[in-house]
Amino acid sequence: MSTETKPVLQVEHLSTCFKTDQGVVTAIDDVSFDLYPGETLGIVGESGSGKTVTSKSIMRLLPEHLSFQKEGSVVRFEGKNLVTATEDEMREVRGARVAMIFQEPMTSLNPVFTIGWQLDEALKYHTDLDRAARKQRAIEMLKLVEMPNAERRFDEYPHQLSGGMRQRVMIAMALCCEPDILIADEPTTALDVTIQAQILRLMDDLKHKTNTAIMLITHDLGVVAQTCDRVLVMYAGRVVESAPVHELFDAPRHPYTKALLQSIPKSGRREHGKRLPTIAGLVPSLFDLPPGCRFAARCAYRDEHCDAVEPELVDDAPRRRVRCHYPLPAEEVAR
Amino acid sequence: MSLLQVEGLEMHFPVRGGLLNRVVAHVHAVNGVSFEVQRGEILGVVGESGCGKSTLGKCLVRLNTPSGGAFRYDGVDYTHADHEELMDYRSRVQMVFQDPYSSLNPRLTIRDCLTEVILFHRPHEAEVRDVDEMVLELVQKVGLRADAVDKYPHEFSGGQRQRIGIARALACNPEFLIADEPVSALDVSIQAQVLNLLMDLKDEFGLTLIFISHDLKVIEHFCDRVLVMYLGNVVEELECETLHESAQHPYTRALLGANPINHPRERRELTVLEGDVPSPFDLPPGCAFAGRCPIAEPRCSESRPPLEEKRSGHRAACFLVE
Structure with a gap:
């Protein structure tokens, strides 16, 4: 990214807490990052690291009576702070400007409505097109995502489609209002590799055509290597490292990233x-959580300082940040 | 002699329907699969969902009774073995399942779960040895702490549960393990732990393994030989050591090409297959892959290419592979 481009989304100090029977738990703690137009930002981490909570907090899709954002959490999009935006304001953003695709395409499509109806819904809310124009646009979108027999599929129900086709419908729905940001939460995890290859290629083509910024949440480092420009590594609710993808794979600075790659x-x-x-x-x-570094107990480079004091996420090199008292030297590892 | 010989194994599931609930069709889940497993080796089975790899595994422990073909274990045909014979067979051949949570009884502690297996399959040994001690030994073998024995399955993480699943399979002291996607539900760091554990146990117990997975990277790392399945058929069988160089079948090549890469430096256009998988109800007469194959010729859709030995240790079912 050149320095002139302005980020399309700025996440600053985002902390999301859940109220549970065992007390309040902070699922993501002080997450900050920028997202630029036309880039794919990968968010990597194992289950429970807070990847999905991050995306759902941005979209405000978490149950409001069970979760809240800490004071000072900011999600800046077009000058607005989405954390404090009203529900009406969010409705304008969701689906139209920021769209999301989910991991399980079967459960995120409504089984009792046709594909066409579901595509039409978003267009009805967010555009001024009339009925015929909306249908035309919906079929165009299905063709764009390389759906075979797009006209016929328009009148079919989700159960009549295969997993890969359902995920393509989800992408078509997400893209039909030409969003500035596409959040893809494990979009290919439930799919076979040959179908995964189709979906990844499709997302990449669309990014180049429309300059959409993509936030790709995944646990698969192979997918990250193939598609992302920059990567954010999360561990136990914290961002532990962020770097351009080549630099991350060549020389991870955080011991967790290195261990994960190996x-x-x-x-x-x-x-x-x-x-x-x-x-x-x-x-x-x-x-x-331990008082010090959250990775300390599993880290090969730990000492007393790590157990006592949690490191800050610091700028480490241009466009690189790492949360570690003893970042690894910039040598080539894990090739 | 090979430890396991499988010849033309078929598993067709009837589909009932209509007013009289008659059999209207068959799903051809496994469609004439033949292979052998040598003592001490790890055979991988790879393929996409619906290719019949799990059904094949279940047939081999007789959770499904094959509808055709036969398999022999240590020279004995168990394809239609009765209950008595199966008791003996299953104490020698065990299965590890994909989802360790749904395959463990939630009401049994780990001690109860393992004790049951030991008393059932090793009654003579249980008479002369302390069963609790045997349980403890197993639990420690799979890398769990001794205090795990009195806990219930829900108290463990996914990786720990898979270790319990492995301990249960090992409790009857088997020679042969069929592992059906044992690491697919686990996070990568935990996946590596479980793979290493299986490797250690294989050496320690002298196990032979069939390792079923959809992940070619894991298979390549872990197995000696691999069967590539497509729609109920084996399309290629080859050594894992030289998988990338010697894979010849267009489907295997497509799988390799679609697999995500190790490093952003290796970025390339991922192989994308056109077309859809044919329905397993109504298989085409020719090669099942012909409709999506980039190099298919007319003869491919006319007759089915046999699985032939192309060179030593390498079989492929394709007319166009020399």
């Missing part, structure tokens, strides 16, 4: 039958 089997590397490097232990419970 623990995936590599294809075509003839490491057959060797033991994989693992990360010992488990992610700490959010109810019982």
Whole structure:
């Protein structure tokens, strides 16, 4: 990204808490990042790291009576703070300006309405087009996502489509109002690899055509390597590292990122039958977080300082940030 | 002699319908699969959802009774073995399932769960040894703490539950393990832990494994040989060591091409297959992959290419592979 481009979305100090039977738990803690037009930002982390809560907090899709944002949380979009926006203001943003696709395409489509009806709904709310024009636009969108027999599919129900086709409908719905931002939450996790390849290629083509900013949430580092420009690594509700994708894979600075990269089997590397490097232990419970670094208990480079004081997320190099007292030297690892 | 020999194994599930609930069609889940497994090796089975890889695994522990073909384990045909014979068979061949939560009884503690298996499959040993001690040994073998034995499945994380699933399979001291997507539901860092555990246990217990997965990277890392399945058929069988260089079947090549990469430096256009998978109710007469194959010729849709030995240790079902 050149320095002139202004970010389309700025997330600052976003903290989301949930009220549970065991007390209040902070699911994401002080998350900050910028998203630029035309880039794909990957958000990586294991289950429970707060990837999905981050995206749902931006979209304000979390149940309001069970969750709240801490004082000082800002999601800046077009000069507005979405954290404090009214529900009416959010309705203008959701679907039209910021769209989202979910992991499970079957449960996120309504089974009792046709594909066409569901595509039409968004257009009805967010555009002034008449009925015929909306239908034309919807079919255009289905063609754009390479849906075979788009006209016929328009009148079909979700159960008549395969998983890959359903996900393409979700993408068509998300893109029909030409959003500035597309949030894709594990869009290919439930799909087979050959279908995943189709969806990833499709998202990439669309990004180039429409300059949409994409926030891609995934746990699959292979998908990140293939599609992202920048990466944010999350661990136990914290951003632990952010970097351009090449730099992250070449020289991860946070020990967690390094360990994560090493623990995936590599294809075509003839490491057959060797033991994989693992990360010992488990992610700490959010109810019982250590006072120091959240990764300390599993970290190979830990000392007393790490147990006592949690490191800040600091600028480490141009466009790189890391949350570690002893960031790894910038050498090539995990190739 | 091979430990397991599978010949033309078929599994067709009847589909009932209509007014009289008659059989109206069959789903051809496994459609004439033949292969052998040597003692001590790890055979991978890879394919996309619906290709029949899980059904194949279930047939081999006789959770499904095959509708055709046969398999022999250690020289004995168990395809239609009766209850008595199966008891013996299942103490030698065990299965690890994908979802460790739904495959463990939520009302049994880990101790109860493992004790049940030991008393059932190893009664003679249980008479002379302390069963509690055997349970404790198993729990520690799979890398859990000793205090885990009195907990219930819901008290564990996904990775720990999969370790319990493995401990349960090992409780009857098997020779052969069929693992159906054992790491697919786990996070990557936990996936590596479980794969390493399986590798250690294989050496320690001298196990032979069939490892079913949709993830070619995991298969390549973990297995000696791999069967690639497409719509109930094996389309290629080859060594994992040279998977990338020697894969010849267009479907295997497509899988390799669609697999995400290791490093952004290797970015490339991902292989995208056109067309849809044919319906397993109504298989085409020719090669099942012909409709999506980038190099298909007319003869491919006329007759089905047999799975032939192309070179030593490498079989492929394709007319166009030399």
